[in-house]
Amino acid sequence: MNTNSQVHAMIVAAGRGSRFGASVPKQYSILKGQTLLQLSVARLASSAYINDCLLVIAADDEIARTLDFALPIHYVFGGEERWQSVQAGLESIINVGANEADLVLIHDAARPAVSYIDIDNVIEAAMYEPYGAILATPVADTLKQAKQVKSTSISSPSFNDNAHIYAERTIDRTHMWQAQTPQVFRVGQLQRVLAYIAKNNLSITDEASAFEHLNLPIRLVNGSRQNIKLTYPDDATLLAAILNGQE
Structure with a gap:
């Protein structure tokens, strides 16, 4: 177990959430008096492994910087595709001194109900792995x-x-397992697989699938089924109920 690895938290919030169908990106939908993005940052703040958070936002985002967060926040602009946003965030983390063996934790802005225990569990699992670990649930x-x-x-x-x-x-x-976030990877390894994706013009749906293209094993950590992602309008009612039940 490499307990000397620093954990760099990143939330990808550059998407438009087209399937959600709202007038603002879904990460700025309000639940329990806060945006999903604020709630997701607050979940990460519960971990002793996380001291600050990088937010990857769209270049024309006028909302993120007006919000208060539970962690010190840094910003970087994302790209057209999710992996490009992650790559931009990763480059920013490396530029401020992250080591190859450090861990980068990537979380969706629209998953505000991830449990505190699961955040630490996936981080600690990744510490034992050469490439990384992700939260997931059996289908x-x-x-x-x-x-x-x-x-x-x-x-x-x-x-x-x-x-x-x-x-x-x-x-x-x-x-069959259903992938969730956080997904936690070695900084240097993630940098290499994303470079491979870019060079070969490949399509991926999450960061773990980039490793799969190179047959590199990513550990699955059984997470809670309450860690749902706000994708469609009906999800908001369920998420509100989950958050109320977790109090």
């Missing part, structure tokens, strides 16, 4: 692979541009 629901079929002459409601979605087959969920 519990039945998974269906879907296919889209154009509507026929039979009159029936259509909900997706004259196409219907049908179940094609059931996916074996035995080894």
Whole structure:
């Protein structure tokens, strides 16, 4: 266990949250009198491993700097894609003196219900790993692979541009896990895999998938199912209930 590794916290808040459908980015939605971004920073502030936080924001963000946070905050502008925002944040962390063996903790701005215990658990797991660790949960629901079929002459409601979605087959969920954040990686290793993604013009959905492209093992740490991400408007009601129940 490398307990000498410093932990550098980063929250990616440069996205627009198009699926959420609000007039402001979803990280600025209000729950319990604060924005999701403020609540997420406050969760990270609970960890003794974290002393400050880098916020990766959009270049035209006019809200973040007007807010009060539970940690000292630094800012950097993000890119068009999530991985580009993470890369910009990582470069900033390295420029202020992070070592290759240090850990960078990356959290979603829209996950304000991550448990305090899970934050420390994933950090401590990453300390034992050469590459990193992420919070995740085993998939519990039945998974269906879907296919889209154009509507026929039979009159029936259509909900997706004259196409219907049908179940094609059931996916074996035995080894399926749903990724969450925080995701925690060695600074030098993350820098290398993101450079590989950029050089090869690859697409990734989270930082762990960058390591997967190079067959580098990232440990899965079983987290709480309450650590949901605000993605759609209906999620706000559930998140509010979770936060109230955690008090």
